[in-house]
Amino acid sequence: MAAKDETSAGSVWLRPQRSRGGRPTLTTQQIVPAAIEILDTDGVEGLSMRTLAAKLGAGTASLYWHVANKDELLELALDDVQGEIAIPAVGEVGWRAAVGALAAGIRDIALRHPWMIGLAGVKPPIGPKAMRLNDVAAGMLAAAGFSGAAVSRISALLSAYAMGAAAAENSCRQGAAQPGQAAGQMRASIEAHWRSVAEQYPNLAHWRSENPSATFDQDTFLFGLDRILDGIAVWRDRAPG
Amino acid sequence: MAAKDETSAGSVWLRPQRSRGGRPTLTTQQIVPAAIEILDTDGVEGLSMRTLAAKLGAGTASLYWHVANKDELLELALDDVQGEIAIPAVGEVGWRAAVGALAAGIRDIALRHPWMIGLAGVKPPIGPKAMRLNDVAAGMLAAAGFSGAAVSRISALLSAYAMGAAAAENSCRQGAAQPGQAAGQMRASIEAHWRSVAEQYPNLAHWRSENPSATFDQDTFLFGLDRILDGIAVWRDRAPG
DNA sequence: CATTATCTCGAACGTCGTTCCATAGCTGGT
């Protein structure tokens, strides 16, 4: 751990590069994907510096030459997965489909890497891949005819909804499938508990009686997305720009 | 730690109550608010079972009689703060204002207790306060004239957006004010870093040139909320219900 | 009063993130 003194206590991204001399066997480009692999399998709690180093065949302390600490490693991993999102060009599909694909892409990534859901609301989104995503989204919205502050606000609206929807969907999944027991067992005890308290929640009970298996799923996401796109469309038609 | 065997490895909420006999000095009703106080001050990492017990004047191990583990304590705290959200009746203000107040209330709570942002996407939302909130929201939407699946979908849309917006706003704040350095110092180094990479992000650069201080703030939230409410309104007018 | 269940908590265990520092390898200057 050196090379940190010039911009002390900043984010990873604000730090200058190092190079020249030495023995370059371990690199950040190896560490981050390995960390993501562990995160996808075991979650944030399953990632320890020791297991990560073991997976790379390196000593634990060696990691600290390449990343300042675990928090910074998580920041790097969080930024890295945001590079997986692909956004179609507006010309190919029309603005509504392109904008919808942006939101759907964000949701897909979040559900594929659930550990990032708890991280995205905490770590600042200033990594290169996150900025690239924002830049592409801004270009797409500009090409769709939006201008000025509308570009950033609509982009913010879509990504906020996509992340919130992924969070809701993921938390519902956590309740449905607890580890260490049969799949149906938890669901059964939830069902029993629900019946015992249903009378305390009359409105929920009424709705749930006509729709028993109620979770936040893809249909829920797509319904909300359509409402948002409708709202953007009427705003776009009302105030030109 | 007992009384867990009957419904082994379930959520807190599925566990029966205990009582009768013994020395009831420490209660869950004391523990959870104390934990929330620490969480508000120091975040999730600042909450340790030892400091919490010390704050309560109790031994560390005593906590484990009332909560199974730290995860369950966080679940209890997460549910508890959701009881702070107040929702106005539809008759008083009209459905659009009432629905908007629901989303704004969720955002307020999340920004007042930022630690819950990283938790809400991970812990299942089946606590009593969370269900009460859902129930009240469902009743509000039903009173507003929505029916059937629309009630749950619109409620899900609003809370997903509110949480996502709070997450985005909070993560922007994390980037702006890093602890342990002067407020302007981080902002200055971000600014310098931005200038050095601006040409890589032409669309962002163009937009940022007309709007230098760009973060997710209340105006961004309200703009998106208005678009969502517009979208719900046109859907409501189109398909009766 | 004896029994039984409830509740407290000092002490200990294993794991974690992190640091220290001795050491190894590469590069450039002479």
Added chain:
DNA sequence: ACCAGCTATGGAACGACGTTCGAGATAATG
């Protein structure tokens, strides 16, 4: 060819953490 100086490694240790154990204290029950 050689050494100086940087880059990089990693064994060992530290302190803090979540959690468990089990002995003890307290109050209701029969």
